[in-house]
Amino acid sequence: MQQISGTLWIVATPIGNLADLAPRAADILATVDVIAAEDTRHTARLLTHLGIDTPRLSLHEHNEADRVPQLVGRLARGENIALVSDAGTPLISDPGYRLVAGVREAGHVVQTVPGPCAAIAALSVAGLPTDRFVFEGFLPARPANRRTRLAELADESRTLVCYESSHRICATADDLGAVLGTRPITLARELTKRYEQSVTLGAERLPEWLAADSNRQRGEFVLVIAGAPTRPAAAAGEISLDALLEELLPLAGTKKASTIAARLTGVAKKTAYARALALSE
Numbered sequence: 001m002q003q004i005s006g007t008l009w010i011v012a013t014p015i016g017n018l019a020d021l022a023p024r025a026a027d028i029l030a031t032v033d034v035i036a037a038e039d040t041r042h043t044a045r046l047l048t049h050l051g052i053d054t055p056r057l058s059l060h061e062h063n064e065a066d067r068v069p070q071l072v073g074r075l076a077r078g079e080n081i082a083l084v085s086d087a088g089t090p091l092i093s094d095p096g097y098r099l100v101a102g103v104r105e106a107g108h109v110v111q112t113v114p115g116p117c118a119a120i121a122a123l124s125v126a127g128l129p130t131d132r133f134v135f136e137g138f139l140p141a142r143p144a145n146r147r148t149r150l151a152e153l154a155d156e157s158r159t160l161v162c163y164e165s166s167h168r169i170c171a172t173a174d175d176l177g178a179v180l181g182t183r184p185i186t187l188a189r190e191l192t193k194r195y196e197q198s199v200t201l202g203a204e205r206l207p208e209w210l211a212a213d214s215n216r217q218r219g220e221f222v223l224v225i226a227g228a229p230t231r232p233a234a235a236a237g238e239i240s241l242d243a244l245l246e247e248l249l250p251l252a253g254t255k256k257a258s259t260i261a262a263r264l265t266g267v268a269k270k271t272a273y274a275r276a277l278a279l280s281e
């Protein structure tokens with residue numbers, strides 16, 4: 001394949017099924033001078049499968065800043081470089097942003113070989129609106145921070161896409177149920193792999209669905225969350241304040257529960273607090 005010299009190629013790789021690698025991706029990986037990989041040993045397995053022995057170097061979140069000048073220097077000497085991550089599209093919840101910014105700033109060409117991305121794959125099967133969506137990446141790992149972030153996102157009317165790991169899927173599902181109630185969520189798990197599964201449930205039913213079979217808690221997950229219904233704030237507040245407080249009160253104190261409920265419903269803090277006190281009695 002003909003390449004303009006001094007190009008950085010951003011190459012998407014499979015998220016499970018190796019047959020999903022694009023033929024052009026294989027050509028680029030075989031012909032560049034070096035492949036910058038998030039984990040060189042992980043990428044070695046893909047390259048062995050393809051019969052490619054292009055030299056590799058590591059580029060991960062801890063060394064990316066140091067790698068940028070080094071790789072820009074190689075592009076300046078006319079070398080071609082491919083960037084890959086462990087799976088899917090580099091830069092999407094993966095390293096590479098600093099490299100791409102640095103390479104563009106230095107005036108070199110950046111080109112894409114598009115392909116698999118778990119967020120887009122999940123959206124395409126979720127059956128939730130896709131005309132407008134927000135990609136949130138991973139929600140915060142700390143429970144308090146995660147709940148705060150979810151409360152901030154609860155009014156978002158666009159479809160929301162989040163990544164989650166097997167370590168936190170149950171805790172995140174509990175929080176989603178508490179904050180979002182009956183809002184539909186599609187959980188897409190192990191996409192393109194042997195145990196691929198996707199299910200759409202009301203948020204409050206997700207914890208129970210996961211608990212019913214420990215296999216459902218394994219692997220890699222994308223959560224596609226229906227956007228908030230667009231209703232006048234006052235009407236939304238009247239309808240959902242009690243339901244929301246009933247979900248929040250077992251998880252948080254009266255003050256915190258009412259603060260979150262007030263923010264989500266548009267009801268005054270004082271009103272939400274008085275209602276929370278009444279419900280707690």
Ligand code: SAM
Nearest residue numbers: 015088089092093117118163164190191220221
């Ligand atoms: N860059 C990747 C992409 O384009 O999708 C994402 C990398 S991020 C570090 C890894 C997360 O992506 C996983 O924790 C999971 O949430 C999601 N993911 C990756 N592969 C997946 C798959 N086959 N099925 C479901 N989710 C997946």
